Amino acid sequence: MRVHLHTAVAAAAALVLTACGSGDTGGGGSAASGELSGEGTGDSCTIEAEVPVGAVLSLTGAAASYGESQQRGLELAAAQLAEKGGVTYDLRIEDDQTDPRQGITLFDQFVTDGVSLIIGPTLSNAAVQADPIAQEAGVPVLGISNTAAGVTEIGDYIFRNSLTEQAVIPQTIAKATEEFGLQDVVVMYSNDDAFTESGYEAFSAALEAEGVTVSETITFSKADTDFRALLTQAQQSDPDAIVVSALIEAAIPLVTQARELGIEVPIIGGNGFNNPRLMADAGQAAEGVVVGAAWNSASDNPENTAFLADYEAEYGAQPDQFAAQAYTGLMLVDQAVRANCAADRESIKAALGELQDVPTVLGQFSIDENRDAEHPAVVQVVRDGSFAVLE
Amino acid sequence: MQQLLNGIFIGSIYALFAIGFTLVFGILDRLNLAHPAVFATSAFVGIELVERGGLSLWAALPVVFVFGAVLGLVIERLAFRPLKNRPDAHFAGLISSIALAGMLIALLQWRYGPDTRRFPAGAFPETRYEVAGAQVTLAQLVILAVSLTLMVGLTYMVTRTRLGRGMRAVAENPTAARVLGVDVDRITAVTFAISSALGAVAGVLFAINVNTAQLGMGYAIELKGLAVIIVGGMGSLPGALIGGLVLGLAEVFAVQYIGSSWRDVIAFGLLFLILLVRPQGLLGARKVREV
Numbered sequence: 013m014r015v016h017l018h019t020a021v022a023a024a025a026a027l028v029l030t031a032c033g034s035g036d037t038g039g040g041g042s043a044a045s046g047e048l049s050g051e052g053t054g055d056s057c058t059i060e061a062e063v064p065v066g067a068v069l070s071l072t073g074a075a076a077s078y079g080e081s082q083q084r085g086l087e088l089a090a091a092q093l094a095e096k097g098g099v100t101y102d103l104r105i106e107d108d109q110t111d112p113r114q115g116i117t118l119f120d121q122f123v124t125d126g127v128s129l130i131i132g133p134t135l136s137n138a139a140v141q142a143d144p145i146a147q148e149a150g151v152p153v154l155g156i157s158n159t160a161a162g163v164t165e166i167g168d169y170i171f172r173n174s175l176t177e178q179a180v181i182p183q184t185i186a187k188a189t190e191e192f193g194l195q196d197v198v199v200m201y202s203n204d205d206a207f208t209e210s211g212y213e214a215f216s217a218a219l220e221a222e223g224v225t226v227s228e229t230i231t232f233s234k235a236d237t238d239f240r241a242l243l244t245q246a247q248q249s250d251p252d253a254i255v256v257s258a259l260i261e262a263a264i265p266l267v268t269q270a271r272e273l274g275i276e277v278p279i280i281g282g283n284g285f286n287n288p289r290l291m292a293d294a295g296q297a298a299e300g301v302v303v304g305a306a307w308n309s310a311s312d313n314p315e316n317t318a319f320l321a322d323y324e325a326e327y328g329a330q331p332d333q334f335a336a337q338a339y340t341g342l343m344l345v346d347q348a349v350r351a352n353c354a355a356d357r358e359s360i361k362a363a364l365g366e367l368q369d370v371p372t373v374l375g376q377f378s379i380d381e382n383r384d385a386e387h388p389a390v391v392q393v394v395r396d397g398s399f400a401v402l403e
Numbered sequence: 404m405q406q407l408l409n410g411i412f413i414g415s416i417y418a419l420f421a422i423g424f425t426l427v428f429g430i431l432d433r434l435n436l437a438h439p440a441v442f443a444t445s446a447f448v449g450i451e452l453v454e455r456g457g458l459s460l461w462a463a464l465p466v467v468f469v470f471g472a473v474l475g476l477v478i479e480r481l482a483f484r485p486l487k488n489r490p491d492a493h494f495a496g497l498i499s500s501i502a503l504a505g506m507l508i509a510l511l512q513w514r515y516g517p518d519t520r521r522f523p524a525g526a527f528p529e530t531r532y533e534v535a536g537a538q539v540t541l542a543q544l545v546i547l548a549v550s551l552t553l554m555v556g557l558t559y560m561v562t563r564t565r566l567g568r569g570m571r572a573v574a575e576n577p578t579a580a581r582v583l584g585v586d587v588d589r590i591t592a593v594t595f596a597i598s599s600a601l602g603a604v605a606g607v608l609f610a611i612n613v614n615t616a617q618l619g620m621g622y623a624i625e626l627k628g629l630a631v632i633i634v635g636g637m638g639s640l641p642g643a644l645i646g647g648l649v650l651g652l653a654e655v656f657a658v659q660y661i662g663s664s665w666r667d668v669i670a671f672g673l674l675f676l677i678l679l680v681r682p683q684g685l686l687g688a689r690k691v692r693e694v
Binding site: 072109231232237261265293326 | 404406409410412413516517518520521524525531538539540612613614617619620644654655658659662664
């Protein structure tokens with residue numbers, strides 16, 4: 013009896029194993045079987061099959077407002093590419109619910125589904141945990157909003173088109189120092205999030221480089237909503253500005269309460285502040301907030317003007333940076349696919365790394381040797397309820 | 404001065420929340436862990452009333468008070484009454500109230516989604532005062548006034564009215580109270596209603612204070628509420644008031660003098676210290692149970 017049982021278990025196990033095995037080769041096989049390459053180069057490139065592209069976005073949860081913009085940007089790009097023809101994309105967008113564990117599950121699923129490339133995830137926090145799965149499986153990833161340090165260091169399959177905080181923040185601080193004559197500031201950041209923590213490090217390095225004194229550093233939790241005690245503390249050292257690295261959920265009450273307490277100095281925010289909800293929800297209090305950004309919405313390059321008009325026509329609203337970066341992301345993938353007219357994982361990976369001076373919505377765009385984005389940044393200030401270029 | 408006021412404002416909300424918590428515990432010897440869910444639900448309902456119903460911020464408060472009371476009756480009926488005759492009624496009620504809290508939060512998520520919600524722009528009066536160099540908004544003053552009024556009113560009710568006498572009788576000994584003609588079921592239901600109404604108002608006031616309502620806001624205050632009622636002395640109403648203010652001030656002054664990273668360590672450490680010195684809590688009486 014015992015022997016029979018063992019055999020049965022072994023047989024069942026073998027079945028499961030073969031099932032998994034065949035699933036794997038099926039997924040990988042279709043990607044490398046040649047369907048995903050075609051004739052011609054660049055604009056004349058034609059690929060028969062639809063190129064499967066997965067996107068992991070935070071459509072619900074704390075980061076939902078970013079994810080929603082990204083979804084719109086991606087869908088607009090996919091629609092335009094489909095219209096252009098030659099290469100079409102089967103864009104599959106999934107929601108990670110702002111939960112890194114869900115992100116891991118979705119990455120696993122996309123890897124086995126045989127997608128050529130994964131776009132996302134929305135938050136750096138999730139990227140740090142989910143990207144290693146794609147790296148391991150040899151699936152290229154293009155981050156469209158990950159700005160924390162160390163994301164592309166995960167491996168040679170991980171790219172991003174989002175300027176890192178390390179690239180934007182020094183420009184923000186330099187510009188603000190010049191504009192407001194900053195001498196000493198108070199720095200506040202939430203110390204339980206990978207993104208805001210790396211933003212803080214970039215701020216503190218940039219402030220040191222500019223010779224600005226940090227009279228106090230105050231930490232809080234990303235779930236905090238009452239900042240009065242912290243702000244009063246900040247107020248007492250009479251700073252020239254308050255520098256904050258926080259997500260939008262904390263940024264809104266923080267800015268509102270700062271103004272209530274009579275803090276009128278500029279508040280300089282990290283990328284988390286770069287969200288139209290800041291003005292929508294904080295209203296008058298948001299005036300004078302300074303934010304560095306990767307995308308200059310007022311830029312008059314032809315790609316940007318076209319994007320603004322198309323987005324407005326499609327959704328009846330102004331795009332934000334997350335939409336612009338998402339849109340650019342899929343456009344860059346298209347560039348990479350057309351470069352060798354091949355959409356398998358390895359070709360995309362090779363071509364993404366060679367992107368140089370591509371004209372995009374974000375300006376002249378290149379991927380550097382660390383697979384990070386290179387393009388000009390912009391420093392904005394909130395004026396009359398919208399972002400204006402600080403000058 | 405500003406920090407003192409910050410501490411008093413947040414402390415008065417903690418106190419209002421904790422008083423509802425401790426009322427049920429003190430009178431009925433039950434811990435109602437659906438209380439934090441009432442807190443969160445009411446904040447969302449309050450925002451909805453202002454946003455959709457077009458009520459002013461202050462007109463919404465009495466409506467939420469009534470809503471909280473009804474919710475309290477529902478909690479008592481669903482989570483506590485069916486289990487009251489079980490030998491392990493305390494523990495069973497605790498668990499079933501956790502379950503009910505989970506359901507309330509799930510309903511909220513279904514209705515409002517997972518996003519943070521805020522009062523519509525312009526719902527707040529812009530008035531600001533300067534008190535001894537500190538900035539105070541009208542909203543904050545009203546928060547303090549409402550909290551204090553409710554707490555004083557409750558204390559008066561418990562000590563001076565017929566209903567309050569009934570409550571104290573039930574607290575002393577439910578069986579004896581029933582023998583003496585007190586309607587224990589009615590007292591129980593009313594206690595739950597009042598407790599939840601206070602928790603509900605605390606929820607809206609908290610949402611007004613920081614202009615933020617999140618699904619998880621109840622969990623954040625649950626631990627603080629428990630700490631407050633333990634420090635104040637389980638079941639003691641003035642104890643909960645003082646405990647709330649002590650916690651609010653401890654948090655604020657921890658930020659002020661030690662550092663923001665240490666806020667929770669200091670605040671809860673202080674509470675721990677109080678318990679070491681006075682195990683029965685600040686105003687708790689040592690309970691002597693006679694067998």
